[in-house]
Amino acid sequence: MSTEAPARTTPVLELRGLKVHHRTRTGSIFRPNIVKAVDGVDFTVRRGETVGVVGESGCGKSTLASVLVGLQQPTAGEVLFHGQPISIRRAAERKRFGQDVAVVFQDPSTALNPRMTIQDILTDPLQVHGIGDARSRAAKVKDLLALVGLPYTAAEVTPHQVSGGQRQRVAIARALALDPAVIVADEPTSALDVSVRAQVLNLLADLKRELNLGMVFISHDIQTVRYVSDRICVMYYGRIVEEGPAEGIFASPKDDYTRKLLGAAPSLLHP
Numbered sequence: 438m439s440t441e442a443p444a445r446t447t448p449v450l451e452l453r454g455l456k457v458h459h460r461t462r463t464g465s466i467f468r469p470n471i472v473k474a475v476d477g478v479d480f481t482v483r484r485g486e487t488v489g490v491v492g493e494s495g496c497g498k499s500t501l502a503s504v505l506v507g508l509q510q511p512t513a514g515e516v517l518f519h520g521q522p523i524s525i526r527r528a529a530e531r532k533r534f535g536q537d538v539a540v541v542f543q544d545p546s547t548a549l550n551p552r553m554t555i556q557d558i559l560t561d562p563l564q565v566h567g568i569g570d571a572r573s574r575a576a577k578v579k580d581l582l583a584l585v586g587l588p589y590t591a592a593e594v595t596p597h598q599v600s601g602g603q604r605q606r607v608a609i610a611r612a613l614a615l616d617p618a619v620i621v622a623d624e625p626t627s628a629l630d631v632s633v634r635a636q637v638l639n640l641l642a643d644l645k646r647e648l649n650l651g652m653v654f655i656s657h658d659i660q661t662v663r664y665v666s667d668r669i670c671v672m673y674y675g676r677i678v679e680e681g682p683a684e685g686i687f688a689s690p691k692d693d694y695t696r697k698l699l700g701a702a703p704s705l706l707h708p
């Protein structure tokens with residue numbers, strides 16, 4: 438499934454020395470308790486590659502994702518887009534980032550507004566960013582639906598009138614609406630029926646190839662990550678403890694924690 442990693446071009450998205458620390462309510466002002474959700478991570482993704490991020494619950498995957506998509510300001514470290522440092526504190530950079538880096542969440546039932554038609558859901562990002570007119574937006578919706586393998590008639594219904602797998606296709610189409618360079622998919626198949634998971638994974642892999650996207654695929658399931666990723670980062674307690682080509686990690690894991698993950702529960706994709 439995975440394709441050969443692209444040549445060593447400049448990463449489209451990069452994190453350097455990323456830290457996200459949270460001060461919790463326990464502790465005191467003299468001795469605050471700090472949760473180190475992400476604690477010194479370097480990370481890159483290039484166009485045309487899928488980087489898998491895997492680790493158990495609480496290791497910091499979602500926190501990493503929220504920084505990658507500009508939803509959270511790190512405590513320390515840099516976020517670079519095409520080699521240029523960016524900050525979501527600056528409104529213009531935040532807007533640009535929202536256009537260039539898109540996210541697909543775990544559960545499309547909660548990520549999509551149940552009262553909007555799929556046409557409106559897909560038109561909304563274009564309107565918010567002031568892109569095109571009514572005619573070009575309608576054409577774009579048609580293209581997006583075709584891209585994710587949905588019939589044009591799906592535009593007329595609401596998300597709850599289609600199946601779970603089709604709903605996630607709508608969420609993927611919405612993520613593609615602004616022609617992003619990177620898609621961050623955070624557990625995109627975990628809430629889906631086992632029978633449709635492989636279809637959605639195949640769709641993400643096809644889109645990465647066709648659109649030359651940088652893809653970050655986050656999951657607790659190492660077999661699912663292996664299925665889609667060119668490169669894998671293994672996270673443990675807020676750090677990347679092992680990183681390398683997907684097949685290399687499986688053939689000869691170097692870290693004890695990676696070995697533990699590989700020996701753990703059977704894949705949710707192939708239970």
Ligand SMILES: Nc1ncnc2c1ncn2[C@@H]1O[C@H](COP(=O)(O)OP(=O)(O)OP(=O)(O)O)[C@@H](O)[C@H]1O
Binds near residue numbers: 473
């Ligand atoms: N706002 C916050 N305040 C305090 N602690 C937090 C906050 N956000 C996350 N954490 C803690 O940071 C750690 C990493 O959380 P995160 O959600 O990123 O992990 P995860 O690997 O995505 O787990 P899951 O798969 O269960 O979502 C956890 O211990 C979590 O409890």
